[in-house]
Amino acid sequence: MDFARFHPYVYYATRYAFYPGQASLNRHCYSASIYFVTEGRGIFRLDGREYEALPGMLVYAEAGRRHDWASSRDAPMTHACCYFDWRYVDRTAAFPDAAGPIAYEAASLRRELVGEPFPHSMPNVMQVGASLRGWIELLQPCYTPNEHTTERTFIRSLSAQSRFMRFIDQFLNYALHENDIPDPRVTKLLARIEEDLLNGLRVPPETYAEGLGLSRGYFFELFKRTTGASPIHYMNRFLVNRAKDDLRSSNLTVAQIAEKYGFSSVHYFSRLFRRHAGKSPQAFRQER
Structure with missing residues (x-):
């Protein structure tokens, strides 16, 4: 649908x-x-x-x-x-x-x-x-x-x-x-997670669960039901999508983009990017 x-x-x-x-x-x-x-x-x-x-x-x-x-x-x-x-x-x-x-x-x-x-x-x-x-x-x-x-x-x-x-x-x-609607607690939390990521903060999912007063297991269940992804997958996908924007529209190198979004190494960033996008950052940029 x-x-x-x-x-x-x-x-x-x-x-x-x-x-x-x-x-x-x-x-x-x-x-x-x-x-x-x-x-x-x-x-x-x-x-x-x-x-x-x-x-x-x-x-x-x-x-x-x-x-x-x-x-x-x-x-x-x-x-x-x-x-x-x-x-x-x-x-x-x-x-x-x-x-x-x-x-x-x-x-x-x-x-x-x-x-x-x-x-x-x-x-x-x-x-x-x-x-x-x-x-x-x-x-x-x-x-x-x-x-x-x-x-x-x-x-x-x-x-x-x-x-x-x-x-x-x-x-x-x-x-x-x-079962037909997103859990409102998770829906409100998404804006905070995205803001944290844009500020370079990699907050462990367990910290968000504690803030909502939920167990780790139940939080992960609600999060996946609401977004279709685990918290880690959602955060990585968000960062990869932001990186795609920079690859399309900026003169930043792949290494600079990896640093901008808080990845520990360009190798890890490239591997994660390939997992989500199906191609390397370099190949993605060449297709823009």
């Missing part, structure tokens, strides 16, 4: 208040949608299955899935919602008046314009409980009208997208199964 192509993009995000007893028509959103019930109560239906909607309810509906809402008469429902794709889909020509279009009849849904699903499964209905306010505070700065971005609205859209990245990061960490 090529995860590099996924870059979430929000088209429309807002707060929506229902009229007492209001029911929405069956809807098939072209993009994925996330809803939080913030007030009142009602009913949510997804593919014919019915759920009681109360404050704290979090709903994730994949693009194209049929769903609808019905509000209580005596406690009208309000929800905060956003419509987004896991990677941008240009629907401007087909829907010039709406950035987040919806089909209300299955027969009218243009399948070729339906957004791509996320590659890992997630629950459709969750409960955020007492953390609801924090979620709304995270989503509210992403609110943007249901309009296509233009030259005049580009800066506002850019701001909304940057804030949406923070929201969707929290959402994925909350909704995905543990």
